[in-house]
Amino acid sequence: MNLFIGLMSGTSVDSIDAVLVDFSDTGTQLKAVHTHPWPASLRETLLTLSQETREQSTLHDIACLDIQTGELFAESALALLEKSTTLPNQIRAIGSPGQTLYHHPVGTPPYTWQIGDPNVIAQRTGITTVADFRRRDMAAGGQGAPLAPALHNALLRSSQEDRMILNLGGIANITLLPADLNSPVIGFDTGPANALLDAHIYQHQRLPLDEQGAWAATGQIQPALLNSLLSDPYFARPAPKTTGRDYFNLNWLTRYTASFAYQPEDIQATLAQLTVTSIAQAIFPYNPQRLLVCGGGVHNPLLMKGLSQQLPGCTVESTSTQGIDPDWVEAVTFAWLAKQRLEQQLGNLPSVTGARQAVVLGSVYI
Structure with missing residues (x-):
């Protein structure tokens, strides 16, 4: 087996989707899924913060949310492993895009900011974690999305x-x-x-x-x-x-x-x-x-x-x-992008994001 975990929490912040995917030669197989709830107080803080102007957001608030979100992503990955009776050492990597706070691809300079510290995810799970997928595409002149x-x-x-x-x-x-x-x-x-x-x-x-x-x-x-x-x-x-x-x-x-x-x-x-x-x-x-x-x-x-x-x-x-469950496509995407990163394969499509060239996406946390 060639097992990866993909995590996804979208702009609605309704839950964290976690998927266990086997990318063996026989094809892509969804082995297990898990939906992890956001605590109501943390969800409301994230939603409020993403609607405020950047001047209203303190670095202290964002730094704390970064750690709290990373802890929750780690919890969701561990819950998926428990549900599927899979050991951490059987997983090649976790792909985590993080939770987007601000996305300004046409600003001067353009930037995107996701939280959910991958150091925390890697440490809590003991699994190599691939994160920060969007900024390399933006460095190449792209929008950083959609991936x-x-x-x-x-x-x-x-x-x-x-x-x-x-x-x-x-x-x-x-x-x-x-x-x-x-x-x-x-x-x-x-x-x-x-x-x-x-x-x-x-x-x-x-x-x-x-x-x-x-x-x-x-x-x-x-x-x-x-x-x-x-x-x-x-x-x-x-x-x-x-x-x-x-x-x-x-x-x-x-x-x-x-x-x-x-x-x-x-x-x-x-x-x-x-x-x-x-x-x-x-x-x-x-x-x-x-x-x-x-x-x-x-x-x-x-x-x-x-x-x-x-x-x-x-x-x-x-x-x-x-044959693809509609609820899990985005989470599978980031499991796949984690695989692409470990194998040094290109992850973006310049015809989609507007990047000047195709690049390898993501940073690896071991």
Whole structure:
């Protein structure tokens, strides 16, 4: 066996996904999975910090969170090992992208900042840990994200049809996989997926997510608000582009809603439509025959039905139809990137991130 652990906590900070993956010659096999909860107080601190301006965040706060997050990532890896009755010395490495606080790829200078100290993970687990995947791509002139398209290209490309992979996490990102294997892979963040939906329902009901879009389904879409939200310059910006919760958050939403007396459920319905419409507008020019969806939003009927309606010539379905569980694709990505790093193999796709060249991603902590 060729075992790796992949960890992933997205922009919604709803949980830490941990996967045990076997990359043997027979193919990629998902051996075990574990969902590790964030303590409510730590989650709220992270969400608050990612919405504040950088001037409001103290180095002391961030340094403490870095250690606490690293401890929690280590806990999730150890819980996965216990669940799967696997010994640490059977694992080649853990791939941990960390928890993104700030992502500013178009600043001067551009930067990205993830916390979750990999020294702590390596020390607590006794397993080699690969982390800090994004900054090398940025050093090469890239956006540092999205990184999952490299895995999509390796596992989901078909010479029979043009495919698009859609990840509905906190932020939505797409990967175009042309049937022509000589054509480049294209990928970018389209905008918010679940991040605003989760933040808004938490603000009003103290629930971590809108289960199956049930609350949004009780509201009425507000066309004027939707058009106003879609006028944000990010949606019209050409690729390559990436974004995060430090941009699309409740402060961003308030700028558009403060002058109006919308009902909270109507705002939720409009945010769901924002996700669908912004994704559909991004996909439409590429005209794929099949859209394979992964991430937590795949379980939201409002989003999935909306995408099918707005992309009538495209088959919209879960990655499960291709044998890949939609809930674990991103965590598998970082197990795969850890493997790439140990084997000194390239990890980014310049056609996606905008980097000047393909590079080996990640730092190794033994």
